[in-house]
Amino acid sequence: MSSGSVVSSARANTELLNAQWDRAISSLIIRSSLGLSFGVVFSVLLFKRRAWPAWVGLGFGAGRAWEEADGTFMQLHPRSLFSHYGKELS
Numbered sequence: 001m002s003s004g005s006v007v008s009s010a011r012a013n014t015e016l017l018n019a020q021w022d023r024a025i026s027s028l029i030i031r032s033s034l035g036l037s038f039g040v041v042f043s044v045l046l047f048k049r050r051a052w053p054a055w056v057g058l059g060f061g062a063g064r065a066w067e068e069a070d071g072t073f074m075q076l077h078p079r080s081l082f083s084h085y086g087k088e089l090s
Contacts, residue, residue: 024069028062035061 039057047053 020069020072024065024072027068028065031061031065032058033061035059035064 035057036054037057039054042057043050043053
């Protein structure tokens with residue numbers, strides 16, 4: 001392999017990783033704000049304006065975004081150091 005193709009391959013991988021990070025962060029912001037919004041609505045309508053439904057909604061949205069990003073990154077790098085269960089992948 002020539003050094004030019006190695007550099008272009010590394011640049012393509014970096015661009016792909018940057019695009020995935022952009023998608024993960026935007027998904028985190030969108031899903032967290034939607035979860036917070038649903039939590040506020042339920043708080044006002046059902047729970048006498050308590051704060052915990054808003055926090056639970058925020059947590060559910062952030063957790064869903066985390067799982068989506070984790071799946072996306074695992075598709076790109078399936079041979080990470082550790083799997084979800086703490087064992088090394090062979």
